Amino acid sequence: MEPELARVIGHLSRARSVLFVTGAGISAESGIPTYRGIGGLYEGKTAEDGVPIEVALSGSMFRHQPERTWKHLHDIERACRGAVFNRAHEILAQLEGCFERCWVLTQNVDGFHRTAGSKNVIDIHGDIHELRCTRCDFAERVADYAHLPPCPSCPRCGAVVRPDVVLFEELLPPTKVALMEQELMRGFDLVFSIGTSSLFPYITAPVLQAARRQRPTVEINPGRTSLSEYVDVRLEVGAVAACEALWAARGQWERRG
Incomplete structure (x- = not known):
């Protein structure tokens, strides 16, 4: 070198x-773990029900079935938790x-x-630790997802909360x-x-x-x-x-x- x-x-x-x-x-x-986009921990794999991970972690899936997308977001965050x-x-x-x-x-x-x-x-x-509401201007930063429910909702308006990251298709x-x-x-x-x-x-x-x-x-x-x-x-x-x-x-x- x-x-x-x-x-x-x-x-x-x-x-x-x-x-x-x-x-x-x-x-x-x-x-x-190295990964492609946000879903690369699953690169070459599929979700449990056979759906490609790019679909499970897509913007359209989040809009229609946010709980499915959140499941995989939790998995990704859990795999990285504790790293600095x-x-x-x-x-x-x-x-x-x-x-x-x-x-x-x-x-x-x-x-x-x-x-x-x-x-x-x-x-x-984006940053997986930054959360924002999909309806109002609520936002917060979290150290990890350990205390988040499976599909978090906004404490102000009740709408679904999401991490401030770019999902597939977005x-x-x-x-x-x-x-x-x-x-x-x-x-x-x-x-x-x-x-x-x-x-x-x-x-x-x-x-x-x-x-x-x-x-x-x-x-x-x-x-x-x-x-x-x-x-x-x-x-x-x-x-x-x-x-x-x-x-x-x-x-x-x-x-x-």
Whole structure:
């Protein structure tokens, strides 16, 4: 990793703005199973009654049979319960203070970037800990679902409550898309892709856009992805090892004054 690491350090030393695009791989080292979208814990499987999990966890299923969708949401949250952010999340949060502009675009719904201290976060798929009413403006944040009923209802109006995440078939949140587009329009001096399989076009777009603008790009991933042939540097290691190496070398790239 040393020659590649040296190249990344060189890119960091010249960058004033940095974007980190993160996926399931960065949270895998916290014990979170890697998954595609919100339902990937069931990837390649079906629900108990033979319904594809993409259907059970879809917006249309939630509208018509919310109790079925909630059953699987409970299963997902239970599988992740007790996990916390790791050193990679902490380092990305600390990096905010090292550049004039630094953002995280994540497709993860675990909320770890914010709990680790990052403030400039676009969680494009939402946060499974944020609940909101489907009728009124009630919203609350919960640590876990341990005390939630099978299909929670709003304490104000009685309507069904849902996690503030993007289910299958649903559109991305317009306000988050607008923020993402605004920051991408400004451009970044350096773009990282960390621990993502790069399946969604809005996750690959920042890297490809930077490449077209001849801005350096870095992929941190033990395996190859659809982006691997387009990035300038690949660090074929896990997110924690890569981030710790970059943080340990910050004396070589961190801007002074």
